[in-house]
Amino acid sequence: MTGIVLVTHAGLGESLHQQAEFILGRSLPVTTVSVGETTDPDIALTELVAAIASSMDGDGALILTDLPGATPHNLALQAAARHQLPVVSGLSLPMLLKTISHASKPAPELALVANLGGRQGITNQ
Numbered sequence: 001m002t003g004i005v006l007v008t009h010a011g012l013g014e015s016l017h018q019q020a021e022f023i024l025g026r027s028l029p030v031t032t033v034s035v036g037e038t039t040d041p042d043i044a045l046t047e048l049v050a051a052i053a054s055s056m057d058g059d060g061a062l063i064l065t066d067l068p069g070a071t072p073h074n075l076a077l078q079a080a081a082r083h084q085l086p087v088v089s090g091l092s093l094p095m096l097l098k099t100i101s102h103a104s105k106p107a108p109e110l111a112l113v114a115n116l117g118g119r120q121g122i123t124n125q
Contacts, residue, residue: 002107003031003055004099007048007076008066008091010036020096028100031055035072044071048079056083060107062099063087064114086111094121 006013013032021028031051035044055061063080065073068089080087088095088111098117102110 001029001057001103002059002105002110003052003057003061004029004096004103004110005048005052005055005061005063005076006030006032006065006091006096007063007072008032008034009070009072010034010039012066013091016091016093016096019093020100023093023097024100029055029103030096030100033072035075039071041071041075045075045078048075049082052079052083052085056085059105059110061085062107062110062114064091064095064099065089066091088114088118090118092118092121094118 017030017032033048033051063076065076073089076087086107095114095118099114102113
């Protein structure tokens with residue numbers, strides 16, 4: 001099972017993780033790393049590298065971030081480069097639910113699923 005790591009602005013990843021558990025009715029093996037406005041980026045990067053290492057398995061890990069170009073995303077790119085892991089940005093609840101439902105896929109395939117889940121979660125009615 002591919003590890004899933006959420007790297008977000010403070011509180012967002014934890015909230016999405018909690019809501020996904022509520023919707024699915026079970027505990028989920030998702031790791032969250034929050035980056036607040038006063039967080040030291042070097043400390044956050046160290047924490048993120050450790051979180052990724054503990055989340056990885058034979059299929060690697062997928063990193064999901066909330067906002068491309070923002071500090072959490074930039075830190076995720078740095079940490080992911082160490083293990084050549086995929087990073088998908090634009091985290092939403094539909095993206096997370098789709099990703100969790102397909103976590104048996106290897107990280108590169110799971111990144112495509114996450115992208116699809118995010119796009120499928122956008123509607124205009």
